[in-house]
Amino acid sequence: MEVRRVYISDDFYDAGLIRNRLESEGIRAQIVGDALPYVGTGAAGRVEVWVEEPDADRAEQLLIEWNVKSPASEPGT
Secondary structure, eight states, X not given: OOEEEEEEESOHHHHHXXXXXXXXXXXXXXXXXXXXXXXXXXXXXXXXXXXXXXXXXXXXXXXXXXXXXOTTSOTTO
């Protein structure tokens, strides 16, 4: 099945919250990237949330409604 990146963050926990919100709406989501923050820094690097292509447009619309993604964002960002 095709997948699409719908969210990028520098924070693993932020990406986890987005994944959980999407899943609460019935959209299966996966986190790809650094697993945990570096001890003492809070910096984890780039973390992405991906969803299956049939759910991607709905997921992106939800992110816009939740004010975590601009409607002017480039596709996949």
